[in-house]
Amino acid sequence: xxxxxxxxxxxxxxxxxxxxxxxxxxxxxxxxxxxxxxxxxxxxxxxxxxxxxxxxxxxxxxxxxxxxxxxxxxxxxxxxxxxxxxxxxxxxxxxxxxxxxxxxxxxxxxxxxxxxxxxxxxxxxxxxxxxxxxxxxxxxxxxxxxxxxxxxxxxxxxxxxxxxxxxxxxxxxxxxxxxxxxxxxxxxxxxxxxxxxxxxxxxxxxxxxx
Numbered sequence: 552x553x554x555x556x557x558x559x560x561x562x563x564x565x566x567x568x569x570x571x572x573x574x575x576x577x578x579x580x581x582x583x584x585x586x587x588x589x590x591x592x593x594x595x596x597x598x599x600x601x602x603x604x605x606x607x608x609x610x611x612x613x614x615x616x617x618x619x620x621x622x623x624x625x626x627x628x629x630x631x632x633x634x635x636x637x638x639x640x641x642x643x644x645x646x647x648x649x650x651x652x653x654x655x656x657x658x659x660x661x662x663x664x665x666x667x668x669x670x671x672x673x674x675x676x677x678x679x680x681x682x683x684x685x686x687x688x689x690x691x692x693x694x695x696x697x698x699x700x701x702x703x704x705x706x707x708x709x710x711x712x713x714x715x716x717x718x719x720x721x722x723x724x725x726x727x728x729x730x731x732x733x734x735x736x737x738x739x740x741x742x743x744x745x746x747x748x749x750x751x752x753x754x755x756x757x758x759x760x761x
Contacts, residue, residue: 569735577732577740580638582646583612584667584676585626587655592667592676593622594649594659598733600635608707609690610635616699622655624701631689632673633705636681639729643739645680650736672709682728684711722747 559567578598585593603609612635614624627633638646645663653662660667666679670686677684687705695702716727725742732740749758 573735573738577734577742580643580646580731580733580739581612582636582638582649582665582678582681583623584634584636584678585623585632586630586675587622587626588629591656592658592660593626594663594665594676594678595623596638596646596649598736603704610685610687610705610707612703612705613695614701614703616701624703626675627689627703628692630674632675632708633687633689634670634673634675634677635685635687636678637683637725637728638731638739639680639682640731640741641729642678642680643731647737647739670709677711682713683716683723683725683730685709 559571562570579600581597581600583595583597587593597612597614599613601611603611614621623633642665645665648663649659649665651659651662653659658667659665660676660678667676668679668684670677673686673688675686677686685707686709688708690704690706693702693704694700712723713728716724718724724744726744730742732742734740747760749760751757
């Protein structure tokens with residue numbers, strides 16, 4: 552099948568959203584933990600976290616337009632911090648449920664049965680059940696004018712990860728952590744590593760790492 556720009560524009564709204572969201576392929580599944588002015592915990596799932604740089608260690612995250620109440624964005628603006636908690640197979644259903652539109656005074660932790668874990672470097676909570684957790688300090692937020700989304704840039708302040716997942720060269724093997732990936736807004740997948748390759752050079756064929 553072939554679709555042009557006019558075809559995409561003429562699709563029913565929800566069909567188009569589902570279709571276009573699937574086109575970027577597999578994405579990481581993260582739970583964003585925040586806290587509000589009253590100390591109430593908030594949790595939401597996102598599929599838009601990406602690497603920006605290693606020194607300083609920066610991650611980007613796209614949040615939806617701030618045209619209605621967005622507890623996560625508002626809490627990040629207020630406290631200038633948040634946590635990222637990778638989703639594993641054991642908590643997929645609970646993680647997905649955090650996307651429900653709960654009232655501001657309701658905690659997604661309580662509603663989904665996930666457990667807030669205190670972080671010793673920022674006030675935002677970790678998710679106890681996550682096997683890879685990051686404490687993030689807000690660096691800046693850049694509005695994306697074309698669609699009113701927000702690019703949230705954060706610096707990693709702390710990493711908590713199980714020892715068995717880290718290779719000698721620093722590679723974090725997400726398969727060891729039973730991680731899941733997202734396609735679109737509601738498709739969850741497991742991933743199996745095929746190979747790791749040596750640094751590519753123009754005068755050598757691809758070499759599999761041993």
